[in-house]
Amino acid sequence: MSEIPESDRLGDFPHPREASTLIGQDEAERAIFDAFMAGRMHHAWLLTGPRGIGKATLAYRVARFVLRHGMPDIAQAARASDLSVDERDPVFRQVAAQSHPNVLVINRPYDDKAKRLKTVIPVEEVRRTANFFGMSAGAGGWRIAIIDAADEMNANAENALLKILEEPPARGLFLLVSHQPGRLLPTIRSRCRTLKLRPLAPAGIAQVLAANDVRASEEDRIAIARLAEGSPGRALSIAAGGGLDLYRELVALLMALPRPNVKGVHAFADKVARRGADEAYGTAIELLNDWLQRLVRAGAGAASQPDLVSGESATMARLAAAGGLDRWVEVWEKINQSVARAEALNTDRKLVILNIFSMLESAAGSRVGA
Structure with a gap:
């Protein structure tokens, strides 16, 4: 039996x-550490x-x-100075093994029928939090729910969470991971x-x-860091998914617009859309998304980054002028x-990629064969 995939691995x-x-x-970690040590631990944190x-790592x-x-x-007696817990500690091992009785993790469940998350x-x-917080807690008296990611809740799920947050359980702690907090109900955020x-x-x-033993040349490490835009998870995703090679291949196609x-x-579509290439597909979509955002920023007069592929800045300037910023936005x-709809309907990913390039050709001012 294949292992059920995890949305955040x-x-x-x-x-x-x-x-x-x-x-x-360090700043975010210190804020939570100081609140706990001062006895002012808030019942819900939106990360x-x-x-x-x-x-999620912080949560x-x-x-x-x-x-x-x-x-x-107890933390003072242990001379704790930050949120670290030794890897050999039973609490660390239980949380890592998803077996700690006082931790409930809520994320997108696996759909057995569709065979995907x-x-x-x-x-x-x-x-599920109702029963979880209704049970008596073990050592320490805390029960902790991690919601990852909170902005992936549907409307009914948000309303159910709001009711719990309005009357928070004693010694209960909610840790909400959110990539787009603006999508959450204002009453949840408040x-x-x-x-x-x-x-x-x-x-x-x-x-x-380096900590994750990523083997790459110095030039490639610099390129990965720039593409990651400050996100460690994205840097690892690019490194693991052959993201640099995908980026170079993608930019070569984009530089030929309006006639790629x-x-x-x-x-390219066959490569990233084939069965088992989920990581490559996700990485390709992210890289394209970011390239288009950089195109818009460059067209609006923002300073351009040094080229990772020779000539890409000039291509962005040319396309921005040809299509107009409003059109590219x-x-x-x-x-x-289109990507979100395709995922919801489980559409053939190759068709998604081909449709994307069709839209790009049109925006660039000409269609192949026109």
């Missing part, structure tokens, strides 16, 4: 619940920031620390203490790559909508 790298360190988020920046660090110490005086967190998942995690500097990304190599487009939005 990147290739063969450690899952956030298995990570013993968190790089570059925000770009995808892959370390929010698990908080959960382990709170379960390990329980009370500020659901696109949203349904209300049934959130309702009942949480928001903590924004910041993008890492290139040195921090390099540290993450048709055979090249089909070959419209195309970017339509591509995102």
Whole structure:
């Protein structure tokens, strides 16, 4: 029987619940540590920031620390100075093995019929918290629910969570991971203490790559760091999914707009859309998305980054002038909508890629064969 996929696992790298360190988020970690040690631990924290920046890793660090110490005086006696818990500690091992009775993780469930993860967190998942918080807690007296990602809840799930947050359980702690907090109900946001995690500097990304034994040349490490835009998770995803090669291949196709190599487009679509290439497909969509955003920013007068592929900045300037910024913003939005709709309907991914290039050709001012 194949292992059920996890929405927040990147290739063969450690899952956030298995990570013993968190790089570059000292300020956010200190805010939670100080609140706990002062006896002012808020019952719900909204951890925000770009995808892959370390929010889930922080959530698990908080959960382990709170379960390990329980009370500020115990943490003081243990001379705790941050949220770290030794990997050999039973609490660490239980959380990593998903066997700690005082931790409930809510995320998108697996759809046995469709053989893939659901696109949203349904209300049934959130309702599990009622029984969870109704049970008596073990050592330390805390029960902790991690929702990852909170902005993937459907409307009914959000309303169910809101009811719980309005009357929070004693010694209950909610840790909400959110990539797009603006999608959450304002009433949910108002009942949480928001903590924004910041993008890492290139040195921090390099540290993450080294810590995860990513083997790459110095030139490639710099390129990965720039493409990652401060997100450690994205840097690892690019490294694991052959993201640099995909990027170079993708940009070569984009530079030929409005008449890209048709055979090249089909070959690229076959590569990222084939069965078992979920990671490559996701990476390709993200890289294209970011390239279009950079095109719009460049067209609006923002300073361009140094080329990762020779001539790409000139291509962005040419396309921005040819299609107009409003047109490119419209195309970017339509591509995102098309990708989301295709995932919801389980559409053939090759058709998604071909449709994207069709939209790009049109925006660039000409269609192949016109």
